[in-house]
Amino acid sequence: MLLGEPSGDTVEVAVAFVKECGATLLEVSPRVFDIFRGILQEGDLEYTSKCLVESLVSINFENHKAIRPELDLLDEKVTHIISLFDEIDPETSLDVFKPDPEFHQNERKYEQLKRKILGEEEDHTETDLVSLRRKIYQTITSSLNYEDAGHKLLQLLRIKPGQEMELCVMILECCTEEITYRSFYGHLAHRFCLKSKAYIECFKNLFVQQYVTLHRLETNKLRIVAMFFAHVLAADALPWEVLGNIRLTEEDTTTFSRIFVKILFQELSEKLGVGLDEKLQDPAMEETFEPIFPKDHPKNMRFSMKFFTFIGLGGITGKLRQLLQALY
Known part of the structure; x- marks a missing residue:
C-alpha cells in the first residue's frame, strides 16, 4: 500500500495493520519501519496521517507481543511464507457454497475442540440439562400421539445441535417408565431418525450404552428396551x-444380555417374519453379523446355534450349521 504514492487512506490502513503485527514485523522485516520514517521525512502527508505515523513510530513493540502469552497454546509453530510473485491457486471452488452433509457432527467436534483448547465451560450446565429433560418429558407425556409429540418437540422445543442425545435418552427413558411397551415410542424414534442422521447416530450410541449396562435394568425395563430397539430396527x-x-x-454374554437378545430377535421375527432370515443371510451383512453367528471356534458356533434353537429361531442358523458340519 505504501510502495506507490501514499494517501491518507492507505496510510491509515497500513498503520492499523502494523499496530497489530508490529512485534512480528520487527523480527522478520524491520525495514518496514524505515518506509514509515521515510514518509515522515518527505513531509507530503496530511496532518492527520502524519500524526498516525508519528504515533506508530513512537510505539515500543517489545511491550506489544504479537501473541498474548495466554493464547500462545501451540507447541509446534510452522511459518508459511508466501511471495507476492509466486503462483498461488486461488481455490475458486471455495467461493461456491456446498452444504456439509455432516454439519451437526462437525459442529459438535468443533465445539469440543474449542472447549479443550480455550478451556471454556460446557455450553449447557446441569441446570439447563435438567430443564431441557423436564420439557421433553412433559411434551412427550402430554401428546395425543407420536405425530403430535414429534411436531411439538421439533417446532416448540427447537432442539439445538448437540442436544439430540438428550432427546433420544428421554424418549427411551419415558418408554421404560411404562408398564408395558408402547409402540408410540418406537414410532417417535423412527420419526426423528428420518429427520436427521444426527438422531440415527445418537440411537446407535444409545443401543451400545444400553447393551453394556443391561445388568442395571429391572427385568421389565430390560424387556421394554429390547422391544423398543426391535421396533426401530x-x-x-x-x-x-x-x-x-x-x-x-458363552463367555461374552450374561443372563441379562441373553434375555435381551432373546426378546430382541423374537420381536424382530414377529415383525418381519421370513424377512428376518433374509436380512441375516444378506451376503453384504455377513461380516457385520459374525459376532452373533461366530465362526472362530466350534464351541462358539454350537452356543449360538443352541441359543437360537432354544428361543424358537433355530432356522436362522442354517448357514452356521452347514459350516459346522463341514468341519467334521
Missing part, C-alpha cells in the same frame, strides 16, 4: 450394523 430406522456389538458366546 424392523422399521429400518436404525442401521442393522448396531447388532455387530452383540457377541453371542
